Amino acid sequence: TLRTFARRGLTALAVACLPLITGGWLTGPQSTFDTKGPVAKAQLDVFYVTLWVTGIIFVLVAGILTYATLKFKARNDADEHAPVPPQGHGNPLIELGLIALSVIALVFIAIPTLHHIWYTYDVPEEEKATAYEVNAIGYQWWFKFEYPRELVADAPLTLANELVIPAGRAVRVNLRTFDVIHSFWVPKLAGKVDMMPNRANHLWLKADEPGYFWGQCAEYCGESHAVMRFRVIALNEADFAAWVAHQKLPGKPVTTENAKIQFASYKPLENKRNAPGWSEKFDADPFKAWTAQQLPEVGSAELELVNKGKAIFTAKTCNSCHAVRGDQPAAGNPIVPDLTHVGSRTTIAGGLLENTPENLHRWLTDPNGVKPGNKMYRGFTGGMNGYAKVDHDTNTVTGHNITVNDDEAR
Numbered sequence: 001t002l003r004t005f006a007r008r009g010l011t012a013l014a015v016a017c018l019p020l021i022t023g024g025w026l027t028g029p030q031s032t033f034d035t036k037g038p039v040a041k042a043q044l045d046v047f048y049v050t051l052w053v054t055g056i057i058f059v060l061v062a063g064i065l066t067y068a069t070l071k072f073k074a075r076n077d078a079d080e081h082a083p084v085p086p087q088g089h090g091n092p093l094i095e096l097g098l099i100a101l102s103v104i105a106l107v108f109i110a111i112p113t114l115h116h117i118w119y120t121y122d123v124p125e126e127e128k129a130t131a132y133e134v135n136a137i138g139y140q141w142w143f144k145f146e147y148p149r150e151l152v153a154d155a156p157l158t159l160a161n162e163l164v165i166p167a168g169r170a171v172r173v174n175l176r177t178f179d180v181i182h183s184f185w186v187p188k189l190a191g192k193v194d195m196m197p198n199r200a201n202h203l204w205l206k207a208d209e210p211g212y213f214w215g216q217c218a219e220y221c222g223e224s225h226a227v228m229r230f231r232v233i234a235l236n237e238a239d240f241a242a243w244v245a246h247q248k249l250p251g252k253p254v255t256t257e258n259a260k261i262q263f264a265s266y267k268p269l270e271n272k273r274n275a276p277g278w279s280e281k282f283d284a285d286p287f288k289a290w291t292a293q294q295l296p297e298v299g300s301a302e303l304e305l306v307n308k309g310k311a312i313f314t315a316k317t318c319n320s321c322h323a324v325r326g327d328q329p330a331a332g333n334p335i336v337p338d339l340t341h342v343g344s345r346t347t348i349a350g351g352l353l354e355n356t357p358e359n360l361h362r363w364l365t366d367p368n369g370v371k372p373g374n375k376m377y378r379g380f381t382g383g384m385n386g387y388a389k390v391d392h393d394t395n396t397v398t399g400h401n402i403t404v405n406d407d408e409a410r
């Protein structure tokens with residue numbers, strides 16, 4: 001009946017509008033409509049061209065169909081037995097016209113599409129001189145970012161789950177995978193391009209302003225695909241230089257002097273919180289936590305903490321897989337995250353958790369609860385079947401060669 005039809009129609013409309021009501025659709029942290037760089041902007045432009053062309057066709061076709069349905073439908077029993085009207089079999093003029101219109105519509109979409117495919121493929125010629133270049137490598141389930149070799153003499157500078165870039169500069173990202181197919185996607189900046197086994201893909205991106213931008217693996221890659229995330233952090237030139245300087249330092253501040261240099265190098269970032277383009281809701285809080293973490297005055301108490309952490313790191317053989325550049329040179333299994341300056345990262349566990357002491361504790365004591373199926377949980381000591389055991393009563397985890405309890409993890 002008409003009433004059922006209307007009710008269903010309204011329900012469908014309400015469901016379709018849900019993303020609009022929640023607002024995530026247009027302004028959320030992974031919105032492709034809220035572009036912050038030229039590549040994402042170009043991709044959005046193509047989307048709008050396609051949307052308009054197909055939208056106009058949809059309105060035309062649906063309009064004619066609705067008109068014909070209402071105008072020519074049988075209105076009563078008498079109509080149903082009326083003689084069948086004359087049946088036409090094709091009209092060459094209309095058919096040719098429709099073919100021509102379809103071709104025009106496709107060409108209209110194809111021209112900007114092809115233009116933008118070339119544009120988004122690689123850094124534009126005029127920006128190549130100032131472009132930055134990094135490697136991004138997908139793993140189940142995290143992203144590794146490798147910086148140019150010349151930055152650090154003894155070992156490559158690599159980050160997990162965070163891609164720090166200079167704002168306002170083109171960045172070429174070489175895309176590789178360690179295992180299965182992943183896809184690199186930063187909705188507000190660029191993507192999606194797959195990271196394929198045995199294939200060298202790349203893309204480029206540019207953040208117009210300093211800021212945080214969420215990234216996400218966009219190709220189903222196993223149990224924890226949905227939580228394979230990362231963050232792009234764009235800094236202005238001065239802050240980026242300070243960040244690089246900080247990253248070049250050895251991983252652990254072993255002297256008060258060294259520690260002071262490390263903490264001081266973050267000071268220029270303190271005001272970033274108030275910079276334009278930082279959304280209160282999504283950006284301010286983690287940054288606040290981050291700067292608070294970076295800026296304490298360094299005293300003997302902090303040094304003692306650092307040394308305690310270092311002792312645990314060694315005692316629990318974290319260093320048998322995880323490298324800390326300059327401090328744990330023997331380690332550095334390339335298939336696990338390098339933990340140099342891990343405290344300076346905003347997130348842990350594949351970009352899933354904010355980097356707070358509570359979350360680190362949660363991650364270490366129940367890695368499988370945080371990110372199902374990950375290798376931190378499986379460990380390699382007993383082969384791939386060496387599952388760790390979590391005892392929730394005592395809050396300890398054994399296996400993976402480690403036992404962590406409350407006190408130590410904090």
Ligand code: CUA
Pocket residue numbers: 138139140141181182183217218219220221222225226228
């Ligand atoms: Cu990696 Cu989905």
